[in-house]
Amino acid sequence: MLEIWQGIQAAFWLIVTFDADLYEIAARSLLVTCSAVAIAALIGLPLGAWLAVSRYRLRRLVIAVLNALMGLPPVVVGLVVYLMLSRSGPFGVMGLLFTPWAMIIAQVVILTPLIASIAHQSIRDLWAEYHDLLISLNTTRPQRIKTLLWDSRRALLTAALAGFGRGIGEVGAIMIVGGNIDHVTRVMTTAIALETSKGDFALAIGLGFVLIGLAVAVNLALHMLSGTEVRDRW
Amino acid sequence: MIRSILTAIALLASASTLSADTLKMAVTTSFHNSGLSDILLPEIAKDTGLDVQLIVVGTGQAIRLGEAGDVDAILVHSRKAEDAFLAGGFGTHRREIMYNDFVLIGPSDDPAQIARAETAAAALTAIASAKAPFASRGDDSGTHKKELALWGAANILEERRAPGWYNEAGAGMGATLNTAAGLNAYVLADRASWLNFGNKQSLTLLFSGDPVLFNQYAFLPVSPTKHPHVKHGLALKLEGWLTSPRAAELINNYTINGETLFTFNAE
Numbered sequence: 060m061l062e063i064w065q066g067i068q069a070a071f072w073l074i075v076t077f078d079a080d081l082y083e084i085a086a087r088s089l090l091v092t093c094s095a096v097a098i099a100a101l102i103g104l105p106l107g108a109w110l111a112v113s114r115y116r117l118r119r120l121v122i123a124v125l126n127a128l129m130g131l132p133p134v135v136v137g138l139v140v141y142l143m144l145s146r147s148g149p150f151g152v153m154g155l156l157f158t159p160w161a162m163i164i165a166q167v168v169i170l171t172p173l174i175a176s177i178a179h180q181s182i183r184d185l186w187a188e189y190h191d192l193l194i195s196l197n198t199t200r201p202q203r204i205k206t207l208l209w210d211s212r213r214a215l216l217t218a219a220l221a222g223f224g225r226g227i228g229e230v231g232a233i234m235i236v237g238g239n240i241d242h243v244t245r246v247m248t249t250a251i252a253l254e255t256s257k258g259d260f261a262l263a264i265g266l267g268f269v270l271i272g273l274a275v276a277v278n279l280a281l282h283m284l285s286g287t288e289v290r291d292r293w
Numbered sequence: 294m295i296r297s298i299l300t301a302i303a304l305l306a307s308a309s310t311l312s313a314d315t316l317k318m319a320v321t322t323s324f325h326n327s328g329l330s331d332i333l334l335p336e337i338a339k340d341t342g343l344d345v346q347l348i349v350v351g352t353g354q355a356i357r358l359g360e361a362g363d364v365d366a367i368l369v370h371s372r373k374a375e376d377a378f379l380a381g382g383f384g385t386h387r388r389e390i391m392y393n394d395f396v397l398i399g400p401s402d403d404p405a406q407i408a409r410a411e412t413a414a415a416a417l418t419a420i421a422s423a424k425a426p427f428a429s430r431g432d433d434s435g436t437h438k439k440e441l442a443l444w445g446a447a448n449i450l451e452e453r454r455a456p457g458w459y460n461e462a463g464a465g466m467g468a469t470l471n472t473a474a475g476l477n478a479y480v481l482a483d484r485a486s487w488l489n490f491g492n493k494q495s496l497t498l499l500f501s502g503d504p505v506l507f508n509q510y511a512f513l514p515v516s517p518t519k520h521p522h523v524k525h526g527l528a529l530k531l532e533g534w535l536t537s538p539r540a541a542e543l544i545n546n547y548t549i550n551g552e553t554l555f556t557f558n559a560e
Contacts, residue, residue, distance in 0.1 A: 145363050146362035147362060238349075240317075240347060256326065256465050256467030256468045257491055258467060258471060258491035258492030260491075260492060
């Protein structure tokens with residue numbers, strides 16, 4: 060219990076003294092996860108919309124598999140991405156292993172099914188509502204997808220934030236493909252794992268509080284930018 | 294805000310543009326958890342201009358990374374695994390750098406009375422007979438291999454190490470020490486990691502000094518014939534520094550609470 064109190068103090072001092080290492084790994088955490096969320100959203104949102112408006116064989120199976128992939132184990136993704144990027148793997152020549160790019164790739168793999176699945180759920184409901192209207196206007200499929208994506212943007216923001224939440228707290232995959240190298244691939248979660256293994260629980264939990272604060276700040280900032288929850292607005 | 298984003302992007306970019314003097318080295322958790330790497334790396338950068346990036350893993354994984362060509366050199370401590378690595382043609386040669394020793398850690402009330410044991414094997418036999426809780430690395434690391442060799446020497450076979458008292462953590466040195474602290478269990482650790490460990494609780498050093506507990510660290514550059522992309526020249530430059538009088542001074546003078554952790558013995 061004492062460690063938790065010491066952790067709060069450690070977090071406070073790291074922040075107010077502008078600890079350079081803390082700000083560096085926090086910035087790297089944000090950069091890796093935000094890049095991964097952006098790429099995963101670019102793939103996942105149109106994919107979710109396409110899956111919602113199209114009718115194809117084995118639709119139920121495809122949707123069920125997509126939903127199941129939301130629970131993709133990060134450590135397995137990390138291992139597969141490691142084997143792909145390793146010098147003796149198929150993409151070894153690119154030399155991406157143990158760089159932030161490898162961490163972004165691993166997180167894109169983890170986050171895309173999550174974002175696509177949540178997007179699919181909300182767009183499916185909207186499509187049921189818009190179906191007759193969009194059909195009678197004789198729209199093409201790309202036009203329908205565009206309309207649905209735009210009109211469900213609030214729900215899609217939630218999908219992106221869920222992806223951000225999973226990515227920022229993820230440690231299993233980025234530890235394997237990033238290697239937790241100081242000043243290169245060390246991020247908040249791998250730093251917490253390192254301090255825990257050194258038995259320095261106060262610093263570990265301090266970093267944990269900073270990480271949680273970071274996640275709250277990002278969510279709050281996005282809500283402010285999208286102008287929700289102001290006075291009597293829904 | 295924009296400036297901080299730009300700084301962050303610059304950080305990311307600089308990390309991936311592999312400057313000529315960046316070297317990736319896989320090291321054992323015991324080397325890193327001891328805190329010695331924090332002393333050596335800045336000095337290496339200052340003296341040679343080498344930016345050594347450490348991948349901290351167990352000896353088993355370090356050797357795998359070397360075999361795959363994902364690192365330029367490895368610094369490990371398991372003679373058998375090192376010899377197999379060289380025999381497979383994955384490394385050019387093996388250079389001994391320094392040594393420390395393994396110690397047996399356990400609860401301060403010492404239920405198996407290992408503090409009075411004559412040899413490491415006798416101490417392990419006492420733990421097994423008392424069925425006192427024991428935490429094993431269980432991760433194919435150098436420390437784990439040493440521990441298995443010691444059980445073999447004590448003639449306590451795997452079947453006798455029952456899950457009731459023998460706990461395989463499957464984790465690095467620090468994490469296993471955390472497990473031992475939580476279970477109030479005996480554990481084999483290298484002296485450096487133990488001295489630098491922050492969560493000792495009621496654990497204490499109970500047994501050391503048997504010559505079989507000697508722990509040699511060696512540096513092995515990855516073979517450029519097997520993996521043409523590895524920076525063999527830089528690895529040799531690093532080896533030159535690690536075996537220099539400057540390294541000897543830093544390694545021998547690194548102490549925690551007045552105790553020396555490593556002894557330099559490169560030739």
